[in-house]
Amino acid sequence: MNKNPEMLKFIHMTDCHVAGNDQTVYGERPSTKLRAAIDSINRDHEDADFVVITGDLTHHGDDAAYENFARELRRLVIPSHLLMGNHDDTRTFRFHFPEAQRCDCGFIQGSKRTPYGLCLFLDTSHKGSSAGRYCEERSKWLSGVLGATDGPVMLFMHHPPFKIGIPDTDDSKLEDAEAFWEIVEPHKDRIRHIFVGHAHRVVFGNWRGISVSCMRGLNHQVSLELLRSGSGQHGNFEAPAYGIVLANSDQVMIHMHDFTDRSERFVF
Numbered sequence: 001m002n003k004n005p006e007m008l009k010f011i012h013m014t015d016c017h018v019a020g021n022d023q024t025v026y027g028e029r030p031s032t033k034l035r036a037a038i039d040s041i042n043r044d045h046e047d048a049d050f051v052v053i054t055g056d057l058t059h060h061g062d063d064a065a066y067e068n069f070a071r072e073l074r075r076l077v078i079p080s081h082l083l084m085g086n087h088d089d090t091r092t093f094r095f096h097f098p099e100a101q102r103c104d105c106g107f108i109q110g111s112k113r114t115p116y117g118l119c120l121f122l123d124t125s126h127k128g129s130s131a132g133r134y135c136e137e138r139s140k141w142l143s144g145v146l147g148a149t150d151g152p153v154m155l156f157m158h159h160p161p162f163k164i165g166i167p168d169t170d171d172s173k174l175e176d177a178e179a180f181w182e183i184v185e186p187h188k189d190r191i192r193h194i195f196v197g198h199a200h201r202v203v204f205g206n207w208r209g210i211s212v213s214c215m216r217g218l219n220h221q222v223s224l225e226l227l228r229s230g231s232g233q234h235g236n237f238e239a240p241a242y243g244i245v246l247a248n249s250d251q252v253m254i255h256m257h258d259f260t261d262r263s264e265r266f267v268f
């Protein structure tokens, strides 16, 4: 049962890119930003049911980075569900998070039942590639779960199976998106939303009729250079953000929380 029986509330965070030994990534310190995000959740959203982090937990996937990530995460007062991104390393992750859900085929996949939908956490990582892959074994797991259940579903995955209009990101989306669609399509009327990471931008819309969204990363962002190619992609330091999701049987609403904003409040 969720904390508020009338509304499921959870946090969507993504792309923390934590490095080991407090190293910086592109000149910024990701662990400091993760700490600020966790402070913000503990302070303002203790009533949320859980946090989902949709991959790129670390930048280099090394022991020191997962140690650092785990140290920060232990401060979180609500449960978390962790997904793999292309910057993660499954073996090292498993060593540091032995309790993390995994499917029979060994991928970091699992589920969580809520009164307003079954959350399915997918592993789209593909070792050695920045693009995503959803292989036969993982597909079998997903079609098995979808076939054995009914009712609403929310999907969580690092790599978008769709293009967002930023060429470098689109080049590293889920490679086998059409095969993935074949699994999803028979169930598309019950899939309430797909939450993704990887894009390091706030993006929302729909993919073949299913609503989708992505949140900013915590450390760095991909700059808004739409439909340009050949000039190389730039990053930037737009403020980090996480999403606050409010779901019931009628709707799924997502607020982007610019948690480092310190602008003045005023009375209307």
Ligand SMILES: [Fe+2]
Pocket: 015, 017, 056, 085, 087, 198, 200, 217
């Ligand atoms: Fe990332």
